[in-house]
Amino acid sequence: MTAIDLPHLSTGKVRDIYDAGDDRLLMVTSDRLSAFDVVMAEPIPDKGRVLTAMSAFWFERFAHLVQGHLISTDLADLADLGIAADDAELAGRVMLCRKAEMLPVECIVRGYLTGSAWKEYRTSGTMHGAPLPEGLLESSQLPEPVFTPSTKAEVGDHDINISFGEAADLIGTDLAERVRDVSLRIYAEGAAWAAERGILIADTKFELGLVDGELILCDEVLTPDSSRFWPADHWQPGATPPSFDKQPVRDYLDGLDWDKTPPPPPLGDEVVVATRARYVEAYERITGRSFTDWPGVA
Ligand SMILES: Nc1ncnc2c1ncn2[C@@H]1O[C@H](COP(=O)(O)OP(=O)(O)O)[C@@H](O)[C@H]1O
Numbered sequence: 493m494t495a496i497d498l499p500h501l502s503t504g505k506v507r508d509i510y511d512a513g514d515d516r517l518l519m520v521t522s523d524r525l526s527a528f529d530v531v532m533a534e535p536i537p538d539k540g541r542v543l544t545a546m547s548a549f550w551f552e553r554f555a556h557l558v559q560g561h562l563i564s565t566d567l568a569d570l571a572d573l574g575i576a577a578d579d580a581e582l583a584g585r586v587m588l589c590r591k592a593e594m595l596p597v598e599c600i601v602r603g604y605l606t607g608s609a610w611k612e613y614r615t616s617g618t619m620h621g622a623p624l625p626e627g628l629l630e631s632s633q634l635p636e637p638v639f640t641p642s643t644k645a646e647v648g649d650h651d652i653n654i655s656f657g658e659a660a661d662l663i664g665t666d667l668a669e670r671v672r673d674v675s676l677r678i679y680a681e682g683a684a685w686a687a688e689r690g691i692l693i694a695d696t697k698f699e700l701g702l703v704d705g706e707l708i709l710c711d712e713v714l715t716p717d718s719s720r721f722w723p724a725d726h727w728q729p730g731a732t733p734p735s736f737d738k739q740p741v742r743d744y745l746d747g748l749d750w751d752k753t754p755p756p757p758p759l760g761d762e763v764v765v766a767t768r769a770r771y772v773e774a775y776e777r778i779t780g781r782s783f784t785d786w787p788g789v790a
């Protein structure tokens with residue numbers, strides 16, 4: 493990847509983040525893929541571009557609900573940062589953003605009963621401590637979407653569920669209510685939009701922050717990495733549908749005798765190609781745009 497001559501702030505599982513000055517961040521989204529919390533050795537070509545393009549699409553669509561942190565995804569706007577406008581590797585995978593004071597709360601919205609929420613319901617009939625109707629099945633649609641905040645664990649990688657009251661203790665009741673309301677609205681609109689295009693968004697995580705006291709939608713938005721995407725035509729309550737994007741990888745890994753700890757097994761070309769195609773399909777279905785029109789896509 494092109495060397496970037498800016499102060500490097502962090503490298504996450506998927507993104508590299510740089511200080512772009514003037515209270516801005518440059519986020520570069522790689523093609524790294526993680527499955528079962530392990531980052532695979534082989535990148536999925538263009539995955540970072542899909543995540544960037546999809547987030548950009550949603551930031552624009554949700555602008556009437558909340559301001560997004562995104563300033564530009566266009567390399568032409570990065571000339572003052574010493575980045576060439578024709579950098580083929582960076583094209584399509586950069587987000588110049590407003591730097592926010594991130595809220596210490598992860599804004600999770602669940603529309604379907606799956607993952608850890610299904611486990612909790614199965615043992616106690618509750619989700620996030622609150623009772624749900626009886627008789628729901630694995631992957632049932634919830635009577636209505638629910639805001640189930642969590643907070644990042646100090647140690648380790650797993651988030652800790654918190655109640656709405658605990659979220660209010662952390663950020664204040666007024667802000668917690670605004671965060672909940674905006675999260676539910678974005679989810680409702682985005683999930684309805686995607687469902688009309690054959691993709692169910694079972695649940696998702698938003699990250700919000702403050703810029704000059706104003707609430708701003710940050711990070712990535714309603715992507716397959718921040719959400720569970722399911723193919724609508726494979727959804728059948730009683731079982732977990734295949735993941736729209738990671739199914740080729742999951743199928744391959746499930747067929748191996750791998751204990752889900754690093755190092756990951758090598759992904760063959762077929763798995764890589766099939767996974768790339770799924771990401772591209774998710775983008776094209778949701779946006780109605782052709783992925784080949786996105787910068788940097790060959
Ligand atoms: N506008 C923003 N201002 C400050 N921090 C942000 C902003 N948007 C996202 N972030 C942070 O940047 C990081 C995104 O990098 P990522 O590789 O996705 O990390 P992670 O592995 O924690 O998901 C997260 O820690 C997120 O909270």
Ligand SMILES: [Mg+2]
Binds near residue numbers: 504711
């Ligand atoms: Mg992230």
